[in-house]
Amino acid sequence: MTFAQLGTGVSKGIAIGPVHILYRDELEIPEYALPEKFVPDEQIRYTAALILARQQLHDILSHIPANTPADIAEFIDTHLLMLNDSALARIPLEIIANQRCNAEWALKLQRDALVRVFDAMEDPYLRTRRDDVDHVVNSIQRILLNGPVHHGVQPAQEHPHSGHILVADDLSPADTVLMQHQGIAAFITETGGPTSHTAILARSLGIPAIIGLHRARDLLRDDETIILDGQQGWVLANPDEYSLQFYHQKRRQEHIQYLESVKNRDLPAVTQDGETIKLMANIELPTDIDAVHNIGAQGIGLYRTEFLFMNRISPPDEEEQFRTYLEVVEKLKGKLLTIRTIDLGADKQVDGGRHQTATTTNPALGLRAVRLCLKEPALFIPQLRAILRASACGPVRILLPMLSNINELKLILELINDTKARLTEQGIPFDDDIAIGGMIEVPAAAIKARMFLHHLDFLSIGTNDLIQYTLAIDRIDEEVNYLYDPLNPAVLHLIALSIEAGKSLSKPVGMCGEMAADPRFTRILLGLGLTEFSMHASSLSGVKQVINNSHFTQLSAETQKMMSTPDYDEFLTLLHRFQYTSRH
Numbered sequence: 391m392t393f394a395q396l397g398t399g400v401s402k403g404i405a406i407g408p409v410h411i412l413y414r415d416e417l418e419i420p421e422y423a424l425p426e427k428f429v430p431d432e433q434i435r436y437t438a439a440l441i442l443a444r445q446q447l448h449d450i451l452s453h454i455p456a457n458t459p460a461d462i463a464e465f466i467d468t469h470l471l472m473l474n475d476s477a478l479a480r481i482p483l484e485i486i487a488n489q490r491c492n493a494e495w496a497l498k499l500q501r502d503a504l505v506r507v508f509d510a511m512e513d514p515y516l517r518t519r520r521d522d523v524d525h526v527v528n529s530i531q532r533i534l535l536n537g538p539v540h541h542g543v544q545p546a547q548e549h550p551h552s553g554h555i556l557v558a559d560d561l562s563p564a565d566t567v568l569m570q571h572q573g574i575a576a577f578i579t580e581t582g583g584p585t586s587h588t589a590i591l592a593r594s595l596g597i598p599a600i601i602g603l604h605r606a607r608d609l610l611r612d613d614e615t616i617i618l619d620g621q622q623g624w625v626l627a628n629p630d631e632y633s634l635q636f637y638h639q640k641r642r643q644e645h646i647q648y649l650e651s652v653k654n655r656d657l658p659a660v661t662q663d664g665e666t667i668k669l670m671a672n673i674e675l676p677t678d679i680d681a682v683h684n685i686g687a688q689g690i691g692l693y694r695t696e697f698l699f700m701n702r703i704s705p706p707d708e709e710e711q712f713r714t715y716l717e718v719v720e721k722l723k724g725k726l727l728t729i730r731t732i733d734l735g736a737d738k739q740v741d742g743g744r745h746q747t748a749t750t751t752n753p754a755l756g757l758r759a760v761r762l763c764l765k766e767p768a769l770f771i772p773q774l775r776a777i778l779r780a781s782a783c784g785p786v787r788i789l790l791p792m793l794s795n796i797n798e799l800k801l802i803l804e805l806i807n808d809t810k811a812r813l814t815e816q817g818i819p820f821d822d823d824i825a826i827g828g829m830i831e832v833p834a835a836a837i838k839a840r841m842f843l844h845h846l847d848f849l850s851i852g853t854n855d856l857i858q859y860t861l862a863i864d865r866i867d868e869e870v871n872y873l874y875d876p877l878n879p880a881v882l883h884l885i886a887l888s889i890e891a892g893k894s895l896s897k898p899v900g901m902c903g904e905m906a907a908d909p910r911f912t913r914i915l916l917g918l919g920l921t922e923f924s925m926h927a928s929s930l931s932g933v934k935q936v937i938n939n940s941h942f943t944q945l946s947a948e949t950q951k952m953m954s955t956p957d958y959d960e961f962l963t964l965l966h967r968f969q970y971t972s973r974h
């Protein structure tokens with residue numbers, strides 16, 4: 391065994407196989423001046439390359455295997471759209487004419503200009519879209535330079551590398567689709583971000599993948615066997631016999647779990663002793679809904695609306711918001727939609743962080759979420775009106791983030807009532823009985839959950855923030871996030887208090903923080919009495935599997951024992967048994 395390497399795991403799964411290194415050297419772009427009379431020919435040469443690049447993408451589209459998820463083709467379509475856009479179809483022709491330069495150089499200048507625009511964007515997701523620009527530009531450059539077929543991966547009919555783990559500098563979405571077709575077991579890239587299209591595709595296609603493993607092509611050798619963990623992001627080169635056996639076994643277990651999860655997709659979530667558990671999904675964009683239907687979620691437990699407000703100069707107006715919420719309502723076809731009002735501020739600044747002042751040293755403790763909404767009704771009221779209007783068209787609930795103070799809650803409820811009254815005056819329809827819930831994200835709200843719930847219809851526990859505020863750990867600070875512990879007894883106690891508040895007032899309490907999405911915590915949450923979980927669609931099946939193998943009443947008894955011990959060591963012993971040896 392020689393070494394272990396770490397990158398960013400972006401698509402889970404263990405892969406074991408020989409390495410295939412893909413060398414696609416950096417393209418050297420020539421620059422030369424053109425006499426004016428050659429300009430039209432050069433423009434024709436560029437347009438011909440563009441046509442060929444489009445043809446190649448159409449070929450790839452026709453190679454997409456039948457079992458590939460439907461949305462995959464959209465990634466290739468995006469590249470086709472880029473090839474048709476004037477930024478690549480027209481402007482390089484103008485540069486050739488204006489600067490009298492060769493087509494490769496004109497394309498390089500245009501690529502650099504586009505990349506500068508993407509680099510200036512604040513949103514990491516949009517910033518990674520520059521990868522798409524590079525993939526598309528490279529496909530044209532290779533044709534102009536008369537290079538080999540642009541796909542890094544060989545055409546589908548020859549797959550000498552089936553079962554191999556591909557190692558490359560970078561891969562395009564088109565490469566990723568072909569890889570699945572050719573039976574590539576996993577891939578590693580030296581560059582790329584976790585939100586790149588290639589990473590998203592790897593997850594959709596179920597190909598284990600690691601990205602950002604620097605110098606991987608220098609450190610690994612062609613045909614040597616490696617073990618790769620696409621969740622943890624590590625690679626073990628030249629493994630010994632023991633490691634090979636261990637990880638072959640682990641891979642078999644993963645496969646069995648996967649088959650079970652596919653089977654349980656259409657099953658209801660019911661514990662062995664008959665407790666029905668509601669499973670809902672978290673979404674950020676209307677386009678997330680397809681996955682919600684595919685996985686059989688019962689509705690949306692958390693729609694994070696702030697993404698509609700980010701990466702733009704002015705906030706969306708009431709009409710734009712209404713249209714967006716209506717699109718989600720319609721796509722949900724009668725399933726419940728929980729719209730969270732904007733949670734801007736802290737790590738989700740808009741407008742260049744204009745709400746932060748020189749004195750804002752702790753944005754997470756500053757003007758955020760409902761605090762910001764109360765301070766800026768001109769931002770909040772259009773959203774309330776849009777949500778209320780959408781509630782006339784399907785089942786909608788309102789969820790208020792970051793509650794910490796009952797007086798603040800009362801002010802918001804007044805604002806909602808005023809907004810309803812105005813809509814009534816204007817004869818605009820809405821659901822007058824719309825349920826209004828609050829997020830439990832601040833310890834003060836958890837401790838007095840019953841008092842908050844007295845004014846509300848439901849609660850949703852946001853563990854991402856609740857853990858941060860209970861343990862005083864900035865959730866995005868890498869230096870301290872080793873202390874970020876969902877199983878800390880204080881955190882579990884606050885969760886228990888929130889669930890008990892719901893029971894005593896007979897009102898629903900769910901959880902929409904990441905803790906709800908992790909199957910390692912499902913049994914403990916069931917034991918604490920949680921019966922509503924909301925999570926990203928991709929986690930739902932794994933959590934359901936644990937629920938369907940659990941015994942609610944027995945877990946409840948075990949959890950009560952664990953929660954009532956005053957001794958931390960005993961707490962840990964019970965917690966450990968609970969998580970790993972309890973076979974309910």
Ligand code: PEP
Pocket residue numbers: 692694733831851852853854855856902903904
């Ligand atoms: C949470 O805090 O758990 C939550 C769901 O909200 P967000 O992650 O959007 O802050």
Ligand code: MG
Pocket residue numbers: 791831852854855
């Ligand atoms: Mg939160």
